[in-house]
Amino acid sequence: MYRLQHSEYLIGLGALPLLVAALYLLIGWKKRTAARMGDPGLVRQLIDNFSPSRFMIKAIVAILAFGVIILAAANPQKPGAMENVQRKGVDVMLVLDVSKSMLAKDIKPSRLDKAKQFMMLLTEKLNNDRIGLILFAGRAYLQMPLTTDHGAARMYIQDAGPDAVPTQGTVIGEALKMANTAFNSKERKYKSIVLISDGEDHDPEALKQAQQLAQSGVMINTVGIGSPEGSPIIDPATNELKKDEQGNTVISKLNEAELQQLSNATNGEYIRLDNVDDALITMSQRIDSAEKKSMSDSEFIDYVSYFQWLAGAALLLLLVEFFLSERRKKKKAAVSLTPAKAAMLVLAILTAALPAAAQSGNAELRSGNRYYKKKQIDQSLRQYQSAVQKAPDNPTANYNLGNAQFRKNNYDEAGHSYDATIKNSANDKGMQEKGYYNKGVSMIKQKKLQESIDAWKEALKLDANDADARENLEKALMQQKQQQQQQQQNKNDQKKEQKEKKEEKKDQQQQEQQQPKPQPSRLNKQQVEQLLKALEQKENDLQNKMKQNKVKAPNQPEKDW
Numbered sequence: 001m002y003r004l005q006h007s008e009y010l011i012g013l014g015a016l017p018l019l020v021a022a023l024y025l026l027i028g029w030k031k032r033t034a035a036r037m038g039d040p041g042l043v044r045q046l047i048d049n050f051s052p053s054r055f056m057i058k059a060i061v062a063i064l065a066f067g068v069i070i071l072a073a074a075n076p077q078k079p080g081a082m083e084n085v086q087r088k089g090v091d092v093m094l095v096l097d098v099s100k101s102m103l104a105k106d107i108k109p110s111r112l113d114k115a116k117q118f119m120m121l122l123t124e125k126l127n128n129d130r131i132g133l134i135l136f137a138g139r140a141y142l143q144m145p146l147t148t149d150h151g152a153a154r155m156y157i158q159d160a161g162p163d164a165v166p167t168q169g170t171v172i173g174e175a176l177k178m179a180n181t182a183f184n185s186k187e188r189k190y191k192s193i194v195l196i197s198d199g200e201d202h203d204p205e206a207l208k209q210a211q212q213l214a215q216s217g218v219m220i221n222t223v224g225i226g227s228p229e230g231s232p233i234i235d236p237a238t239n240e241l242k243k244d245e246q247g248n249t250v251i252s253k254l255n256e257a258e259l260q261q262l263s264n265a266t267n268g269e270y271i272r273l274d275n276v277d278d279a280l281i282t283m284s285q286r287i288d289s290a291e292k293k294s295m296s297d298s299e300f301i302d303y304v305s306y307f308q309w310l311a312g313a314a315l316l317l318l319l320v321e322f323f324l325s326e327r328r329k330k331k332k333a334a335v336s337l338t339p340a341k342a343a344m345l346v347l348a349i350l351t352a353a354l355p356a357a358a359q360s361g362n363a364e365l366r367s368g369n370r371y372y373k374k375k376q377i378d379q380s381l382r383q384y385q386s387a388v389q390k391a392p393d394n395p396t397a398n399y400n401l402g403n404a405q406f407r408k409n410n411y412d413e414a415g416h417s418y419d420a421t422i423k424n425s426a427n428d429k430g431m432q433e434k435g436y437y438n439k440g441v442s443m444i445k446q447k448k449l450q451e452s453i454d455a456w457k458e459a460l461k462l463d464a465n466d467a468d469a470r471e472n473l474e475k476a477l478m479q480q481k482q483q484q485q486q487q488q489q490n491k492n493d494q495k496k497e498q499k500e501k502k503e504e505k506k507d508q509q510q511q512e513q514q515q516p517k518p519q520p521s522r523l524n525k526q527q528v529e530q531l532l533k534a535l536e537q538k539e540n541d542l543q544n545k546m547k548q549n550k551v552k553a554p555n556q557p558e559k560d561w
Contacts, residue, residue, distance in 0.1 A: 002076055002077065002078050003076070003077050003078075003079075003425075003427045003428040003431075004074040004075065004076055004077070004427050005074065005075040005076075005077050005305070005393075005394070006073060006074050006075055006393070007074055007426065007427045009070060009073040009074045010070065010071075010074055012070040012073070013067060013070050015066070016063060016066070016067055019063050019066065020063065023059050023063070034047070049327045050326060050327060051326055051327065054324060054325065054326045054327075055326045057324065058321050058324050058326065061317050061320055061321040061324070062317075062318070062321045064317055065314050065317035065318045065321065068310050068313050068314040068317065069310075069311070069314045071310050072307045072308075072310035072311040072313075072314060073307070074307075075305055075306075075307040076305075076306045076307070076310070077304060077305050077306065078304045078306070079304075079430070089126070089128035089129035089130065090129050090130075090190045090191065090192055090287060090290050091129065091130045091132070091146050091183055091184070091190060091191050091192070092126055092129050092130070092131050092132070092192050092193075092194060092287060093131075093132045093133075093134060093146070093179040093182055093183070093191075093192075093193045093194070094119055094122075094123075094131060094132065094133050094134070094153070094157075094194050094196070095134045095136065095175050095176070095179055095193055095194065095195045095196070095197075096115060096116075096119065096133070096134070096135055096136070096157070096160055096196050096197075097115075097136060097137070097170060097172075097195075097196060097197035097198065097200075098112065098135045098136070098137050098160050098161055098162050098164055098165055099136075099137035099138070099162065099165075099168055099169060099170050099200065100137075100162050100168055100233055100235065100236070100242065101170065101198055101200040101226075101233055101252040102115065102162075102197075102198060102225070103162065103233055103234060103236065104198075104226060104230075104231040104232070104233050104252045105231060105234075106226055106227040106229070106230065106231035107225055107226060107227070107273070111198060111225045111226050112160075112161065114225060114273060114276070115196045115223070115225050115273070116157055116158065116160060117276060118196065118223065118273060118276050118279060118280065119157045119194075119196065120154055120157055120158070121276065121280050122194070122280060122283060122284065123150045123153050123154055123157070124150070125280065125284040126150070126284070126287065127150075129287070130146040130147060130148055131144075131146065131147065131148075131150060131153045132144055132145050132146040132147070132153075132179075132182050133153055133156050133157065134175055134178055134179055134182075135160055135164050135165055136165065136170075136171060136172070136174065136175035136178075137162065137165040137167060137168050137169055137170065137171075138165065138167030138168045138169030138170075138171060139165055139166070139167045139171065139174065139482075139486065140165075140171060140174045140175040140177075140178045141164070141165060141178075141479070141482065142178055142182060142475060142478075142479055143156045143160075143164075144156050144444075144445075145182060145444075145471075145472055145475050146182060146183075147441070149406070149407075149441075151407065151409055152409065152445055155409060155445075162236065166486065166490070167486075170197065170198075170199070170200045170203065171203060171205075172195070172197060172199070172203045172206040172258075172262070173203045173204075173205030173206040173208070173209045174205070175195070176193065176195070176206060176209040176210060176213060176220070176262075177209050179193050179218075180209075180212075180213055180216065180218060181475075181478070182475065183216075183218065184471075185216075187217070190217075190290070191216070191217060191218045191219070192218070192219045192220075192221065192268075192287055192290055193213070193218060193219070193220045193221065193268075194221050194222075194223065194283065194287075195220060195221070195222045195223065195259070195262065196222075196223040196225060196273075197222070197223075197224070197225070197259065198224065198225055198226040198252065198253075198254050198255065199224065199254065199255030199256070199257075199258045199259045200252055200253075200255060203258070206258065206262060207258075207261055207262065207265060210261075210262045210265040210266055211265050213266055214265055214266040214267070218266060219266050219267055219268045219290060220262050220263055220265070220266040220268045221263060221268040221269050221270075221271070221283060221286055221287070222259040222260070222262050222263045222268065222269075222270045222271070223259075223270075223271050223272075223273050223279065223283070224254050224255075224256050224259045224270065224271070224272045224273065225254070225272075225273045226252065226253065226254035227253070227254055228253060228254055228256065229253070230251040230252055230253035230254075231251065231252060232249050232250065232251060232252075233250055233252050254272075256270070256272065268286070269282070269283075269286045271283060361386065361387035361388070361389075361390035361391040361394060361397055362387075364383045364384070364386040364387035364390065364397075365383070365384070365387040365394075365396060365397050365400065367383045368380040368381075368382075368383030368384040368387060368400060368404070369400065371383060372400065372403070372404060377404055377407045377408055378408075380400075380404050381401070381404040381405065381408065384397060384400050384401035384404050385401060387400075387401075388401050388417075388420075392420070393424045394424065395420070395421045395424040395425035395428065395431050395435070396431070398417045398418070398420040398421040398424065399417070399418070399421040399431065399434065399435060399438075401417045402414045402415075402416075402417030402418045402421065402435075402438060402442070403438070405417060406438065406441070406442055409445075411442045411443075411445040411446050412442075412446060414438070414442045415439055415442040415443060415446070418435045418436075418438050418439035418442065419435075419439065421434070421435035422435040422436060422439070429462050429463070430462075430463075432462055433459050433462035433463045433466065433469075436455045436456070436458040436459035436462065436469075437455070437456065437459040437466065437468070437469050439451075439452075439455040440452040440453075440455035440456040440459065440469070440472060440473075440476075441472070443455060444472075444476065449476060449479060449480050449483070450480070452472075452476055453473060453476050453477060453480065456469045456470075456472055456473040456476065457473065460473065511538060511539075
């Protein structure tokens with residue numbers, strides 16, 4: 001599909017009707033002037049060697065040359081080659097437990113730090129696989145959809161911690177359900193889940209969910225971290241040992257039985273994370289043993305420009321107009337270079353040079369593509385930046401620069417480059433759609449959920465058949481809905497807490513009102529003791545009432561660690 005690199009230059013075609021009107025007025029003026037000169041027969045003899053038809057041809061050729069010059073300046077282009085990189089791999093969802101029990105230090109430096117170390121090394125082993133990430137505690141959250149950008153996955157893993165999930169607990173079943181939604185539901189293979197947890201809570205829904213995943217062709221490999229003897233937990237909020245409602249120190253233990261049941265239900269494998277290197281070898285071999293599917297990634301390379309052909313045609317038309325005489329005489333007449341003709345020639349030459357100057361960044365662009373293909377991202381980034389400096393309106397240069405910046409995890413800069421791609425590709429819907437899609441991915445990496453949703457919506461408006469954009473949009477909308485639900489739940493909890501405080505304050509006020517004022521002159525020692533016992537009984541009743549009013553939120557785990 002062809003496009004115009006500088007479509008704004010087409011406004012010059014608006015001068016063509018003006019030139020035609022000027023030619024019509026000129027012909028009329030010549031006729032009126034000849035009529036005023038005197039005897040028509042004498043006038044015809046005086047201008048006998050003038051050819052009106054040749055004059056008309058010269059004028060038409062000049063106007064046509066002007067139109068071709070405008071088209072050459074707009075620079076028609078055709079998309080160049082698309083490089084398809086074929087690979088075979090599986091889709092792997094990494095599901096990490098970030099509950100407070102993972103802060104236990106029975107595994108040094110801590111369970112969570114050891115799990116993150118294992119996951120970072122595992123991502124380096126899964127070169128040809130798409131990776132996604134889910135963090136869970138008392139709720140499960142999709143941190144990153146399936147992608148080949150392993151650098152982004154490592155960044156999310158590095159930042160994982162209990163603060164990422166506001167509700168504490170260990171809801172493995174919900175995390176497995178969310179992981180299943182991240183896969184392509186139309187495929188019954190090529191899917192694997194790596195679950196890293198201490199299995200602190202016994203979640204009855206987890207085994208049911210695992211059995212459903214097995215029917216969908218998903219293999220669950222579990223990694224247990226911790227010790228069966230258990231360890232106390234340091235609460236990060238108080239920096240003290242975590243205690244339960246009875247005031248006893250919480251001891252968190254590894255629940256190997258549940259993790260083994262989950263892996264066995266899906267023909268997966270359970271690994272206890274004692275030695276990272278051994279666990280890494282076992283897990284990577286297990287994932288590699290799964291059936292792999294062929295996948296391809298496309299990178300846009302370049303556009304082929306045709307301005308030089310149009311500029312050459314314009315020069316040829318001007319030469320024809322220049323050497324075509326208006327006279328009928330066979331004798332060669334001296335040809336004079338009028339100012340108008342000289343201006344047209346200069347304009348054609350400048351037009352030929354203008355797109356060449358605009359395309360002066362092509363050498364850097366091609367050099368950057370070669371480096372990018374070799375995965376030398378730093379070198380390709382410098383070449384693309386040079387190309388953009390020379391041709392800031394070139395959407396290809398901006399698009400490839402954004403890709404290189406994305407690979408360097410410079411997501412904010414990549415977003416600006418994709419914005420430039422969108423702005424400068426108004427006449428190339430395919431390039432514009434790619435710009436919107438990649439902008440959405442860069443926004444989701446910056447946790448700008450609404451911006452990513454808006455970008456993917458625009459991409460689907462341009463190409464309704466983009467399955468990746470539709471899938472990412474659905475996941476983003478789902479995540480947005482979960483956030484809104486969580487915010488509403490937090491508001492409800494706050495309102496409930498405020499209501500309980502008001503009731504407590506009201507009860508205290510009633511208690512103060514009901515408490516009799518001391519009257520030493522009327523009460524003896526025995527009556528005072530009876531009164532104190534009554535007050536103590538009322539206080540106990542009030543405490544029991546407050547405990548009964550504390551209702552847990554729906555689906556809230558009983559344990560908050």
